[in-house]
Amino acid sequence: MKKELRIVSPNGHLGFAPTKEESFYLAKATKPDYYCCDSGSDDIGPTALGSDRSVSMYRWQKHDLELMLLAAREQGVPMLIGSAGDTGANSRVDMYVQMIKDIAKEHRLPPFKIGYFYSEVDKDYLYRKLDENVPIEGLDNRPNLTKSDLEKTDRIVAVAGIHPFMKALDLGADVIIGGRSSDCAIFAAPAIREGFPEANAYYLGKVLECASFCAEPYGAKESVIGTITHEDVKVTAMHPEQRCTVASVAGHAMYERANPYYEYFAGGMLDMKDCTYEQYDEKTCRITGAKYYPAEQIKVKLEGSGKVGEKFIGIAGVRDPYTLQHIDDVIHFARAQTEKEFQGKEYHLHFHMFGKNGVMREMEPVKNITPHELGIVVEGIAKDKTLAEELTLFATRQIFYARLPEVKGTAGTAAYLIDDVIYAGPSYEWTMNHTVPVKDPLELFDVHIEEVN
Structure with missing residues (x-):
């Protein structure tokens, strides 16, 4: 030894x-x-x-x-x-x-x-476990695995x-x-x-x-x-x-x-x-x-991934001080207009704002200070690629069109954007974070x- x-x-x-x-x-x-x-x-x-x-x-x-x-x-x-x-x-x-x-x-x-x-684990193996009433327990507060979870899963590894x-x-x-x-x-x-x-x-x-x-x-x-x-x-x-x-x-x-x-x-x-x-x-x-x-x-841990849809990304920037002060209203407007335009369609839409929560001063965050500029990344996902592109373009441009009560007349001062969207490939989600005995x-x-x- x-x-x-x-x-x-x-x-x-x-x-x-x-x-x-x-x-x-x-x-x-x-x-x-x-x-x-x-x-x-x-x-x-x-x-x-x-x-x-x-x-x-x-x-x-x-x-x-x-x-x-x-x-x-x-x-x-x-x-x-x-x-x-x-x-x-x-x-x-x-x-x-x-x-x-x-x-x-x-x-x-x-x-x-x-x-x-x-x-890799074959889905049929897990279907049999579920049919035998073997509990496949969720981790990190996930519920136990269901057949619906399996159906949404494209690939599983143990x-x-x-x-x-x-x-x-x-x-x-x-x-x-x-x-x-x-x-x-x-x-x-x-x-x-x-x-x-x-x-x-x-x-x-x-x-x-x-x-x-x-x-x-x-x-x-x-x-x-x-x-x-x-x-x-x-x-x-x-x-x-x-x-x-x-x-x-x-x-x-x-x-x-x-x-x-x-x-x-x-x-x-x-x-x-x-x-x-x-x-x-x-x-x-x-x-x-x-x-x-x-x-x-x-018990062996299982990781499973399933496709959600096709993803596009739009990018916008905001510098106008008044718009920055009312950025939550701008995003609400963009989201509401998108919901109206794509009513009845299945999609996922996310607005990611960079710079909103204050600035760094001597390495300490200072809250509630209006930043000089915001970067906004718009993420649009839909099962159909054309729909995903249209969705992301529409939502990104609505930031430019937001109607704020004190803005009178002149357009183009509130936001600037890349007037196109970027295809980011298929989007997936974790469908499985479980253990099987x-x-x-x-x-x-x-x-x-x-x-x-």
Whole structure:
């Protein structure tokens, strides 16, 4: 049994913006045991999943995969990627597997084994669960899943825990490309498989998932290394000017949580309320005291996306002082005129105002001060593309035509606008943020392995 394990995390979201090479090569020089990276998130919104595409540039994704693959193969240590291609959909897994093969061929790498797993869930599987009266519980105050929710859904992914990564490692994989995955599981899986405590392993994943976001001063896309032992977790910044401090690591561990001391996984709960943080050396923070409680029943998170319609965007600006003082009336007029013109039609219309809520003065917001100028973005969505364009054009122009009681005669002083609208592509919504109980943690994940020559 190993006394410690060292994992490098080079990027908090592989390919979203390119990994910084200087700190990566510094990390590589320390010869870590694993190269692990998360490549996706639901933070990007539902459109990428629904339309089955990436939001990251292919060139950036290849850059990051190439850095990791060449380093891992040179050392002969495993490389793990989760949530391939931003969403973890099947097509994104296939894309990453092909990229790995192409990079290996380009650099004439010796043969190695690649493992990969899919995360997409067939709607019929969930229809059967509902017919069997299995509760598919909503997260974040969503009601339980209904057949109506399923009907509105175009694509579903299950969020993998540690199990498909561990299975691929057991099958001898040197490189693993995962479908949609829990961020922490990508790092926790090798540590748990190597015999380290689950509490420390999941905390290791929690602190490494966003790479250098756990360091100070703030700097993204820089490498950090996590070291796990049977007693503690240590995290070290690789960039010469960054440090992992008590404040930066504790702050990152507890960000974005309704209850900052707990993190829930498919297999249980990480309890961080008794964690102790200490400055181990200038660039390293040491953490002890994490606890882990296995779940009585394994539940897998599901993310689903469905198309709402086609989207156009209009842009208007307002500088006239009187109009600025009555901007709420202007928007009310534009909305009312649009409702009258498109009565009986199904659409969604949003007015986003930038600059309305005061100005910044010495870094403090000053409220109730009329701004010099407002930018207004009009978002129109309808199932029919022509209707969506007409809707957005009409609503944007009504800002220009608003009838205010003290305006007498002269037109054109209230607003200026781009006298056209921009097609923004199809618009999607999250239709599913739920958990489904499973008997086998691998039930929804199809693991494959093959030789790359």
